[in-house]
Each structure stands twice: as C-alpha cells, then as structure tokens.
Amino acid sequence: MGTIRIFLFFLAIFCLGCGSAHAEKRVALVIGNCAYKSVPRLTNPVNDASLVGGMFRKAGFDTVDVKLDLSVVDMRKALREFGTKAREADVAVIYYAGHGIELDGNNYLVPTDAALETDTDVFDEAFPLDRLLFAIEPAKQLRLVVLDACRDNPFAKTMKRTVAARAIGRGLAKVEPTSPNTMIAFAAKAGSTASDGDSKNSPFAAALVERLPTPGLDLRKAFGFVRDDVLKNTGYKQEPYVYGSLGGDDVPLIAAKPVVAGPQANPDSEIRRDYELALQLGTRDGWTAFLNRFPSGFYTDLAKGQLNKIAAEETRATTADKARQAEEEKARLAAERANKAEQEKAAAAAKAAEDKRLAAEKAKQIEEAKAAAAEQRRKDAEAAAAKALADKQAAEKQASGNAEQKIAAVAPSSTPPEMSPQEMTKLVQSELRRVGCLTAAADGEWNASSQRSLTLFNKYAGTRFDAKLASFDALDAIKAKPGRVCPLICDHGFKADGDTCTKIACRAGYRVNDDNECEKVQEKKPVATRDEPKKRDEQRRQVETAPAKPQASGQILCNDAGCRAVKPGCRIERLRVGGQYGSAAHQVEVCN
Numbered sequence: 001m002g003t004i005r006i007f008l009f010f011l012a013i014f015c016l017g018c019g020s021a022h023a024e025k026r027v028a029l030v031i032g033n034c035a036y037k038s039v040p041r042l043t044n045p046v047n048d049a050s051l052v053g054g055m056f057r058k059a060g061f062d063t064v065d066v067k068l069d070l071s072v073v074d075m076r077k078a079l080r081e082f083g084t085k086a087r088e089a090d091v092a093v094i095y096y097a098g099h100g101i102e103l104d105g106n107n108y109l110v111p112t113d114a115a116l117e118t119d120t121d122v123f124d125e126a127f128p129l130d131r132l133l134f135a136i137e138p139a140k141q142l143r144l145v146v147l148d149a150c151r152d153n154p155f156a157k158t159m160k161r162t163v164a165a166r167a168i169g170r171g172l173a174k175v176e177p178t179s180p181n182t183m184i185a186f187a188a189k190a191g192s193t194a195s196d197g198d199s200k201n202s203p204f205a206a207a208l209v210e211r212l213p214t215p216g217l218d219l220r221k222a223f224g225f226v227r228d229d230v231l232k233n234t235g236y237k238q239e240p241y242v243y244g245s246l247g248g249d250d251v252p253l254i255a256a257k258p259v260v261a262g263p264q265a266n267p268d269s270e271i272r273r274d275y276e277l278a279l280q281l282g283t284r285d286g287w288t289a290f291l292n293r294f295p296s297g298f299y300t301d302l303a304k305g306q307l308n309k310i311a312a313e314e315t316r317a318t319t320a321d322k323a324r325q326a327e328e329e330k331a332r333l334a335a336e337r338a339n340k341a342e343q344e345k346a347a348a349a350a351k352a353a354e355d356k357r358l359a360a361e362k363a364k365q366i367e368e369a370k371a372a373a374a375e376q377r378r379k380d381a382e383a384a385a386a387k388a389l390a391d392k393q394a395a396e397k398q399a400s401g402n403a404e405q406k407i408a409a410v411a412p413s414s415t416p417p418e419m420s421p422q423e424m425t426k427l428v429q430s431e432l433r434r435v436g437c438l439t440a441a442a443d444g445e446w447n448a449s450s451q452r453s454l455t456l457f458n459k460y461a462g463t464r465f466d467a468k469l470a471s472f473d474a475l476d477a478i479k480a481k482p483g484r485v486c487p488l489i490c491d492h493g494f495k496a497d498g499d500t501c502t503k504i505a506c507r508a509g510y511r512v513n514d515d516n517e518c519e520k521v522q523e524k525k526p527v528a529t530r531d532e533p534k535k536r537d538e539q540r541r542q543v544e545t546a547p548a549k550p551q552a553s554g555q556i557l558c559n560d561a562g563c564r565a566v567k568p569g570c571r572i573e574r575l576r577v578g579g580q581y582g583s584a585a586h587q588v589e590v591c592n
Contacts, residue, residue, distance in 0.1 A: 024090035024141065027063040028056040029082040033098030035069045035443075038115045039154040044196045045097035048148060048205035050423060052095050054277075055209045059254050062089075066420050068444060072111040072125060079127070083135040092139035093146070094132050097205065100149030101126065101156060102173040109149060116155040120162055129175065133182070142251055143182040144219070147172065148204050150188035151196065175243050181251075183244040185223055187230075194238050200285050203233045204240060216256025220246065272382070275299045282479055284310050298381075302374050309371040312364035313482060319353070319360040324497065326350040335507055368482065421470075425450070428470035431478040432457060437486035446470050456486045492516060557589055567591065 032049025034042045046068050053066035063085055067078050086092040099110040103119060108126035110116070116125060129145070136143040150171045159168060174190035177183070187204040188194040197203045207229035211222045220242070227240045271294055278286040287307045294300050330346040422444040429442035429450055437460075438453035446469065454467040457478060465474040478485075490501035493512050506518035513519045555566040566572060570591035 025088065026059075026061045026091040026093070027082070027085045027089040027139075028053075028061050028065070028093040028095070029078065029135075030056065030064065030066045030095045031070060031075070031078065031098070032066075032068050033070060033096075033110070033112050035441075036099065036110075036112050036114075039099075042098065042151070042196070044200065044202050044205070045148070046426075047200050048097040048202055049095070051201055051205055051209055052097075052146075053420075053423075055213055056093070059213050061093075066423055068422060068426070069112050071113040072127075075109075075111045075127060079131060079135045083138070086136050087138040089139050090141040091144075092136040092142070093144045094136060095146045095148070096132070097148040097202070099151060099153055099155065100147060100172055101153050101168070102171065103168055105173050107147075107172045107175065109147075110153075110155065114155075116159055118160045118162055119168065121159075129184075133177065133179070133184075136182075137179060141181060142219075142246075143177075143179060144185070145183070146185045146208065148187040148194065148202060150186055150192065150194040152193045177244040181246055183219065183223075183242055183246065185226075185240065185242045187238070187240055189239045189241040192239070195234055197233075200283065203230045203238065207233070207240075212253050214252075215254045216250070216252050217254075218250040218252055220251075222253065271297065271299050275303065278303065279306070282306075282310075299378075302378055305367070305371045305374045309364075309367040312360070312367040316357070316360040316364045319357040323350070323353040323357040326353040364482070424472070424475070425470045428454075428475050428478065431475060435478060435481050435486060436484040436488060453486075460485050460487070557587060559587070 030049045030053040032045040032047075034044075034046045036042065049066055049068060053064050056064045065078065065082060067074070070078060082092075082094070096109055098112075101108050101110060101116070101122065103122050107129040108122055109129070109132070110126050114121070114125040116122060129147075132145050133143070136145065152170075156168045156170075161168075171188055171191050171193045172186055175184055187202070194204060195202065197206075199206075201209075204226070207226040210229065211217070211225040212219075214222060223240070223242045230238055230240050274290055274293065278290040284307065287303050287310070290303050291300060291307070294303075326346070326349045330343070330350045333343050333346050425446045426442045426444040429438060429440075429444070432438035432450070432453045433442060435457065437457045438450065440449045440453075450470070451467040454465060454470075454474065457463065457474075458465055458467070461477070461481065463474075463477055465471065465477070488496040488501065490496055492514075493504055493516070494501040495504050495516065504512050504516065504518065506512060509521055510518040511521055555572050556563050557566050557572055566589055570589050572587050573590050575588050
C-alpha cells in the first residue's frame with residue numbers, strides 16, 4: 001500500500017512538470033473602425049487591423065478575432081466573447097484602431113454608430129478603456145492593450161457641453177494600470193494626436209508589424225524601437241508612449257527560436273511566404289516593402305517584374321485619361337465651330353494622345369506576359385524543389401527499413417493566408433468593385449447584391465464559381481483581371497466614358513432620343529381643323545330659335561338731370577299736365 005502511495009506521488013509531480021512544459025495559450029482581439037456614420041470616414045483603421053491581425057496569426061497565436069466597423073452592440077458582444085477566451089489564456093492582447101475621445105481624464109473608444117451630440121452621450125454610446133482592461137484581466141501572464149486611436153477627433157469639435165467646466169481633451173489621457181503585468185500602448189503620447197500617414201497603413205501600425213514579431217525581443221524594447229521608427233517617419237511630430245510595467249524577466253511576444261543542431265531549414269521559405277503575401281496584396285507599397293527587405297535574389301527579380309507590371313498599368317490609365325480629354329476638347333471645338341486651325345491642332349493632339357495610349361496598352365500587355373511567365377517559372381522551380389525533397393525523404397525512409405510507410409509528394413501550392421470570413425468577403429467585394437461587377441460598398445457581408453455581382457463576373461469572365469460564398473479561388477481569378485470585366489450600364493441620357501457615366505450633351509436645337517442619341521427637334525406646324533357638320537348645324541339652329549334680344553330705339557331722353565339714351569325696348573311719350581295757368585307737355589320713358 002505504501003509503495004502505491006509513493007508511486008502516485010511521483011506520478012502527480014511528473015504530470016505537473018508536463019503541464020508546465022506545455023506551450024502558453026495566446027489570444028488576440030483586433031478591432032478596426034472606419035465607416036463612422038456621423039463624422040467623415042477614416043482611411044486606414046480597417047487596413048491597419050487586417051495588417052496587425054495577420055501579424056498575430058503569423059506569430060502563432062491560438063485565436064485571432066479581427067472585427068471591422070463595429071456598432072455599439074457588436075463591440076459589446078466582441079468584448080464579452082473575448083473576455084471568455086481570455087479566462088483560459090496566458091497572454092491576451094487587444095488592438096484597436098479608430099476614433100477615441102478623452103472626457104474628464106477618462107478615455108473612451110467610439111463605435112461606428114455613435115453620434116455624441118452632447119458630452120453625456122459619451123457614457124451611453126462609447127466604451128471606456130476600463131472595459132477593455134476588464135476583458136483581458138483574467139489572462140495569467142501578460143495583458144496588453146494597443147490603442148491606435150489618438151487621432152484628431154471630429155466629435156470633440158461639434159459636441160455640446162452640458163456642464164461648462166467639463167473638459168474634453170486632445171488625443172487620449174494618461175493612464176496607470178492597476179493590474180500587474182499589464183501594458184497599454186498609445187500611438188501618440190497623452191494629450192497629442194496621431195497621424196494616419198500617406199500610405200495604406202498608419203506609421204504606428206507599420207512599426208508594430210515590423211518590430212513586435214521579432215523572436216525573443218522583450219516587449220519594452222520592441223515598443224522602444226516602435227517609438228524610434230514612428231518619430232523618424234513623422235518628422236518627430238508623433239511620439240508613441242507605453243504605460244504600465246512588467247517584471248524583471250524578458251516578455252517577448254514571440255519566444256526565441258531554439259538552436260537546433262543538424263541541417264538548417266531552407267532560407268528561401270521565409271522569402272517565399274513574404275513574396276506570396278505581397279502577391280496577395282498586389283499593390284505598389286507591398287512590392288516596394290518586399291524589395292526593401294530583400295534587395296537581391298530570385299524572388300527579388302520576380303518582385304521587380306510585378307512592380308513593372310503595376311507601373312505599366314498606371315501609365316496605361318494615365319494615357320487613356322489624357323486621350324479621353326483630348327478627344328473631348330476636339331469634340332468641343334467642333335461643336336462650337338472654332339476656326340479650322342484650332343480644330344486641326346486639337347485633332348493632332350487627340351491623335352498623339354491616342355497613339356500614346358495604344359503604346360502604353362501594348363507595353364502593359366508585354367509586362368503582364370513577362371510577369372505571368374516569371375510566375376510560371378517560379379511555380380515550376382518550387383514544384384521541382386518540392387519533388388526533389390519528397391524523393392529524398394522517400395529514399396531516407398526506405399534506407400532505414402521503414403518501407404511500409406508511403407511518402408506523398410509535396411505538391412507545389414501557395415497556402416492561402418489565414419483570415420476571417422469577413423476579411424475574405426471584403427477582399428472579394430473590393431476586387432469585384434474594381435472590375436466593375438459590384439456597385440455597393442465592400443462591407444464584409446456576402447448578401448444578395450454580392451452574389452449577383454459574382455454571377456455577373458462568371459457570365460462575362462467565363463468562370464463557374466459558386467455565387468453563394470466568397471472563396472480564395474474566386475479572389476485569385478478576379479485579381480487576375482487587369483481591368484473592367486462587367487460592362488458599365490448607364491441611365492437614359494448618360495453614356496459610358498471609361499469607368500464612369502457622363503451626361504449626354506446635345507447642341508442647341510437637338511435632344512436625346514430613346515436610343516440615347518442626339519436628334520433634331522422637329523418644329524410643330526399649325527394644322528387647320530374642320531368643324532363637324534352635325535355640330536355646326538346644331539349651333540346654327542340654336543342661334544335661329546333663340547328669342548331676339550330687345551334692341552335700342554336710338555331716342556334720347558332729356559330732363560333736369562341731363563340727357564341719356566332710352567333703354568332697349570322702351571320709348572318716349574309726351575305727357576300733358578294741366579294747371580291753374582294752363583298746361584305743359586313733359587317727356588316720359590314708357591317701357592312695355
């Protein structure tokens with residue numbers, strides 16, 4: 001019996017040791033609010049949230065929830081759900097990009113549907129920073145809140161004060177976390193504002209993604225590097241700041257990579273992942289960042305080809321716009337009947353612009369062909385390397401006597417980056433808008449309008465994607481189209497001009513007909529009408545049978561009051577009146 005107890009004791013100690021060796025659980029919540037309803041839309045928060053969410057996924061976090069454009073109800077739900085996940089985690093991180101406001105020394109985060117007409121509305125329509133700290137409070141080792149919300153807030157300019165002494169600060173107010181191992185990072189120092197920058201991402205978000213994922217780098221030092229990068233990139237106008245404190249041990253976001261003896265991993269694997277990420281973005285900024293990080297090598301040459309392709313497309317768009325303007329000037333001069341010299345000059349300019357447009361179009365097609373050929377060479381090279389690796393592994397297994405185990409060849413494929421369904425939907429919607437198949441905004445909701453747009457793309461691009469969902473295959477196919485796919489449909493009175501509808505202007509005396517063409521307005525001539533005989537006879541009979549109207553007699557009646565005409569139907573008679581001294585005749589008017 002005693003032996004059994006000793007065995008169970010040592011078994012319990014062994015199990016505890018195993019539990020401590022398990023990898024820590026890390027969870028992250030990323031929020032980006034752009035589409036505000038009561039103030040102008042922000043540019044970068046959704047892009048910043050997607051970028052930071054991708055960083056956490058690449059860093060190996062167990063759960064990364066990326067939430068975009070949250071209302072007050074959605075934000076409350078997201079914090080409640082994340083608080084449940086934080087109770088089982090060792091590390092909990094919240095990143096927020098959007099508007100924030102400071103009221104009486106307290107910081108609040110602003111949902112997209114907040115109006116904030118008065119200062120008291122802040123308590124009902126915004127979320128205090130303490131609510132975020134409460135959500136990450138249960139985490140066991142590290143609690144981190146990153147606020148990219150120190151922008152110049154338009155709510156503070158229009159908000160009415162119910163109490164004259166109530167202070168509404170600029171930027172966010174200084175905070176002092178009360179829980180241990182808690183850090184709060186501001187994009188700008190308390191009382192100052194942050195900049196969105198001129199690129200796709202804010203300077204603060206770009207520095208975070210560059211510095212925080214460094215394996216083994218302590219967070220305090222990482223945020224120090226972030227501060228230096230932001231100061232440099234903003235001309236020393238914006239200084240990030242960190243509040244809170246940690247213990248004496250290093251606390252990296254990503255643990256240092258263990259030193260492993262033996263053959264090292266292929267160094268091109270990391271370059272290939274970054275190349276595929278830049279290829280997924282497909283922007284000039286993405287390829288420029290890749291070339292800055294990898295200035296030489298096989299993938300660098302491929303990236304330069306992709307950058308040349310983008311430059312050719314930009315040149316084509318510029319020349320097409322100039323050609324359209326020259327053609328419009330030519331048409332205007334012709335409509336205004338300008339002199340012959342001006343018309344000839346405009347025609348020559350239009351022809352030169354059209355020649356440049358055709359040349360740019362041809363150059364763009366050449367660069368696209370080069371990029372496609374280079375991409376195919378890359379895939380072939382990766383396929384050959386994968387096959388060689390699979391053959392080598394198979395030979396090693398057979399040599400060790402484990403012939404029963406079959407090794408499948410590694411197929412060359414680009415693993416799609418992990419992202420939420422809402423992120424995937426927004427990317428597909430953005431590409432459908434670019435090729436002219438979707439007119440609604442890219443809101444991340446795959447509704448009936450989005451399904452119709454993908455159906456239109458299938459029709460005009462000859463594809464057969466399932467319109468009920470947004471997939472990586474559909475995204476790749478849409479991104480492969482360099483320009484408009486779905487035709488532009490304009491209302492009556494408008495015509496397609498590139499990617500926009502312009503109103504049809506007809507010269508004087510002309511109007512737009514049902515075929516959307518200018519036609520001359522026909523003058524209406526007066527038409528003689530002939531009365532119907534039956535109606536004419538009826539009118540004549542009515543006139544003949546009507547009683548005659550009394551006519552005036554033409555007599556004049558004069559008396560002491562003056563003279564006047566005798567009324568129609570009346571006559572004048574003389575009336576003799578006798579008296580003491582004789583008699584006299586008087587004229588009187590008699591009417592029958």
